[in-house]
Amino acid sequence: MTGLRLQIMGPLRVWRGDLEIDLGPRQQRCLLAVLLANVGHPVSVADLTASIWGLSAPPSAVNVIHKYVGALRRLLEPELALRTPGSYLLRTAGGYRLAAGPEVLDLAAFRELIAESRALDGTDRPGEALDRYADALRLCHGPAGDALAESAGAAATFAAIDGEFCDAAIAAADVAFRLRRPAPVLGPLRLAATLGTLNEFVHARLITALAMAGRQAEALSTYRTIRQRLADDLGIDPGQTLEEAHRRVLTQDLPAPADSPPGREIPHLVRPAQLPPDLPSFAGRAPEIATLDTLVAGMDRDGRTAPLIVALDGMGGVGKSTLAAHVAHRHAGRFTDGQLYLDLRGDLDDEDLLAGDALAALLYGLGVPTAQLPGTFDARVGAYRSLTAGRRILVLLDNVHDPAQVRPLLPNSAHSLVLLTSRSPLLGLAAFDGAHLLRVDVPDxxxxxxxxxxxxxxxxxxxxxxxxxxxxxxxxxxxxxxxxxxxxxxxxxxxxxxxxxxxxxxxxxxxxxxxxxxxxxTAFAWSYRQLSAGAARLFRLLSAAFTPAVTAGTAAGLTGDDPSRTRSDLEELAAAALIDEHDDGRFVVHVLVRAYAEELLDTVDGPAEREAAVGRLLRHYLDAGLDAQAALAPAGTGSVPAGTRPDIPVTVERAAAWFAGHRQELTEAVRVAADRGDADTAWSLAGALRLAHPSVAGDAARYVRASLQSRPNAAPGSSTAPSA
Incomplete structure (x- = not known):
């Protein structure tokens, strides 16, 4: 096992030998990152406090910092005796200093190599200088202290390291241009352009390097991007250096690279095999598999001009990803140019994978080295389409958020298959890209x-x-x-x-x-958090419904909202896969989804709103039941005005159909009203049942009578059915 290695030029990472160390809580990692960024220099406790907490430091901040330092010492040197300073984290007057040489810390090694590079270039040894620059630039893996900038002070500290990298990339590029060797600096310049998004000197070198490497289209696209960014963010035009680089691309006033033949370099293509493992205990899904098998089998017979796209949708936890992976493995042998897989993370809050990053991952899977990845989105789309043209590739894209996220990732081949999974139906892909939509329900x-x-x-x-x-x-x-x-x-x-x-x-x-x-x-919570306020309220209130399936009119009665608004909210819930709309027009809530909605109703709305919703629902059934009675037996029912509420039957046919479709709900409504001590509503609903469903009316009446009799302080006569 080798010694300790520390990384700050990119995400903070620490290894002891081949084992990466867990550095503990976020604030402890931030403290180490700040000390690494200031390697060799003391940092006061006050500056550490400001870097970690900014202006919101707790009273115990100093003690917490000492505690973190002790924990980090034991992580870096496990054999260290208690309360000894060790070799790396040293106490100074009023603060701490991190001591680490180039054999341990990437930043120290970077600075040593850059110094050697400049010395070599100054002694007229540019080739060796460029090699040293390349070694140094390879040490950077992204923004320094990535995602650990808890305050403006920490952000400035990490940005200074990014600035060092950008300056080194510029210096290396100038050496590379003199030698006509753009390839070693292409990757570092692309990274520098992401770190210094408004750095005109970096972008000018990147444009020049791309053009020298034969990538004129990407060079021009890079210029357009930085020009637009400067205008949008700073309200300025490109400076002289950037304009000169642009002019030289347009006039082709650049030497050909000395280390490669003319023309664009074509990456060596590999055969990817990225599918996640098939589930050994996979069971069932015969109808879905048969449908997918038929679609794949017909690929060569239907004169396709685009890839076969199949999008599986369904509620969280229903098994879409497992089914997609299983089917992908069934047909992997058919796609001889390989299989690509990517989780687009559309089921995570604000963490879905951007299309540009997804393209980079797919291009890397096809064999494009990181240093040769195009720097702009349009260039990546073009490269991906070129590399997939005419090839037999299977692409499995999991957890898609929306059609826009996936369109740039479709391969440019009619011989390819694209399998997608998503919570919501990808209607846009079906309408404009020819995708087949397959709803995945719970198994039989x-x-x-x-x-x-x-x-x-x-x-x-x-x-x-x-x-x-x-x-x-x-x-x-x-x-x-x-x-x-x-x-x-x-x-x-x-x-x-x-x-x-x-x-x-x-x-x-x-x-x-x-x-x-x-x-x-967790699966349901993500879908819930995407809802509008109205749909979220309806979702919670559906747990108070008397049965798992409700009509749109019943839902409106439950919420007290306008029927058209309620219908819109129901459609939103169905699109989010939190409810299902059946052929009979009823909306059904899964038993576990209903349990989750019930938890939310208790915590978000409280018992009073639940009681109010139940009261509104009982009134809805009572109004509808009285109108149904009026239609079936008009005399003496005490009907309310017909058509004044949603879902109210006003003809004999509709009344009969309404009673037939609401038998279970009315029976439950009778029980709920009786349990609440609402004698009038309970007996009225029981009377409606007696007219439409005599076979269950007797049981309902007996339940009302027993329930009301058992209640303390029951009103006299409340347990007796009113005369007809």
Missing amino acids: PASAQELVLRRLPGPAPADLVDEIAELCGRLPLALAILAARLAARPTLSLESVAAELRDSDRRLQAFPAGTGTPDPR
């Missing part, structure tokens, strides 16, 4: 049972497995987590798990959060 009961049994270490009673599957709504993510719990804890019985799930108020507690494993609550 037999497949759900097989999914669990394949993961358990031994046999299990099928009836109990079926009950657990149904209590989870057959959601694959939930079933996989429960099976893993059972396999990891041999003393945990199926009956215990089933008992947890039977308690509807605590159903989601069966899936522990915060363990590093995705759970249903």
Whole structure:
């Protein structure tokens, strides 16, 4: 095992030998990053405090800094005795100093190599100087202290290191141009352009290097980008250096590179094999697999002029990614030029992968070295299309956010297959790019049972497995987590798990959060956070509905909102895969999604809003029931004015259909009203049931009577049905 290695030119990283060290909490890492950036120089405790907390330092800041330093000393030197300073983090008057040489710290090695490069160039040895510059520039892996700038002071400290890198890249480029060797500085200049987005000197060298390497189109695109950025951000035109670089590209007033033949260098293409592993315990999905197999089998017969695009959508945890990977492996052999995979992270808040970064990853997978990646978005799109033209490639793009994110990533070949997964249907891809949309629902009961049994270490009673599957709504993510719990804890019985799930108020507690494993609550939470305020409120209130399936009119009665607005909110929930719209026009909430909505209703709105929503819903059923009675038996029903509320039947046919479709809801409404002690509403709803469904009306009336009689302080006669 070799010694310690410290990296600050890019993300903060530390290795001991081949093992990377976990540097602890974020503020502790920030402290180390600031000390590394100031290597060899003392940093006062006051400056460290300002770098970590800015103007919001806690009273205990000094003690916290001493604690962090002690922890870092033990991480860097595990054999260090307690309360000894060690070799790296040294105490100074009023602060600390980090001591590390070029054999340990990348920044120290960078500065040593740059000094050697300048000395060599000054003694007329430019070739050796360029080689040293190249060695130094390779040490940078991105913005210094990446993402650890907690304050303006820390940001300035890290920016100074980025500035050193940009200055070195400029100096190296000038040497490279004299030698007509642009290749060694192309990659560093591209990185420098991302660090100094408004640095005209860096961009001028990048434009020149691209043009010398035969990449005139990319050079001109780079000029247009920096010119627009200068205008937008600073309101200025390009300076003389940048304009001169642009002029030399236009007039081709540049020497050809001495180390390569004329023309653009074509990267060596590789055959990628990036698919995630297939799930060994995969089960079911026969209809979906058959559909996908048919589409793939028809690729060579339908005269395609573009790749076959299939977009799988469905609720979080339903198994879209697992199905896509399984199908990809089934057909991988057909795509002889390889398989590419990328998680676009569209299911994470504000972390979805930008198309430009995604293109860079795909180009790298196709064999384009990092140093040769085009610097602009348009150039990357062109390179990707050129490299995929006519090739048989399978591309699996997981967790797509929207069509715009994926369009630049479509290969330029009718012989290629693109599989996508997304929470929402990618309607834009279907409308304008010819994508086939496939909705992925929960598996059938037999497949759900097989999914669990394949993961358990031994046999299990099928009836109990079926009950657990149904209590989870057959959601694959939930079933996989429960099976893993059972396999990891041999003393945990199926009956215990089933008992947890039977308690509807605590159903989601069966899936522990915060363990590093995705759970249903996390999967649903992302979709919920994307909702508008109105749709979010409706989602929470749906947990107060009396049945899992509701009509649009029932939802409007639940919220008290305008029917058209409620319909719009329902469509938003369906697009977010939080509810499903069935062929009969009803909207169904999955059992675990409903449990999540119920948690939110309790925490966000509280019991008073739940009670108010139940009251609104009872009034909705009462109004509709009275109107239905008026249509079926007009005399003496006490009907409200017809057509004044949504979902209210006004004809005999509609009244009969309404009663037929709302039998379960009315029965539950009777029970709820009786349990609330609302005798008038309970008896009125029971009367409506007696007219439409005599077979259940008797049970409903007996329940009302028993419930009202059992209530303390019941009003006299409330448990007796009113006369017709």
